[in-house]
Amino acid sequence: MAFLALLTLGLAGCESSDQQELQQWISTQRNATIPRIMPLSAPTRFAPQSYDQQDAIEPFSNQKLVQALKRDSNKATANAALITPELSRRKEPLEAMPLDAVAMVGSLTKAGQPVALVRVDNLIYQVRVGNYLGQNYGRITAVTEAGIELREIVQDTAGEWIERPATLQLLEGTK
Template identity: 60%
Template sequence: MWMADQRANTRPNVVPLTEPKKFIPEPYSQAGVLEPFNQVKLTQALRRESTQTASNAALIAPEMTRRKEPLESFPLDAMEMVGSLNKTGTPTALLKVDNLIYQVKVGNYLGQNYGKITGITETAIQLREIAQDATGDWMERSVSLDLQEGKK
């Protein structure tokens, strides 16, 4: 009974919408300045792209011809740096992969993206990787594996 009275006596309070503003189009003043489909500019862009493809091929070519090292069959995230040594003046890092310890030095390769060790400190290994980006182009990037302390 009370609910029926409330429904009958309650009126919604709806605020009316304001009148929309009149749209005034802006004239395009740059029509004659730049032609987006200019043949000369498109040809230049294609030439630039073809030279980039050649440089990308030159970046990966030496990696394709060399013999793979054993640690290149493992992804970097499966590796842990667990220590470092200085063997006869040569910095050497200790890597744990699949519960085995490997000794690596500058110049060795790691990971599945042609990662070459460029530097070893007491706390990290620096790598240069060559990986494909979303467009399929090869690009160089720097990566580091940090020392994992106190991990059990």
């Protein structure tokens, strides 16, 4: 028991000397450090601007809303004119297949008109200008020995219907 008391007193003595050293170091560092405060820059001077849009349409007026609605309805009419005929016609069998599943394997001339031979699921079909291919309302616009040119109607990122060209190239050397 006496040993424990001596050990506790010894440790307490060591702790206080370390504590004093630490306190002395902190006060030395505090006295040696000089705070640097950067002065604030002067605020920028406000220059008022005159309002020169008195004759323009107010941004929250009904007239502005009417103009925006007319602009949107004109776009919708143009889009409807592009897609409406496609929706009202009877679909052809090759429109059920995606365009990447269709392969052009040859061409020939029948009654003076170019005809393309396309393969879908190991079946050969004859297509000509005016026929439809693929799932994007792809209408054939030209048939050449090297490929088939199409006009597709697709939706862009804004949801509007647009026309885009597509090509189906002749596959050479395939079985």
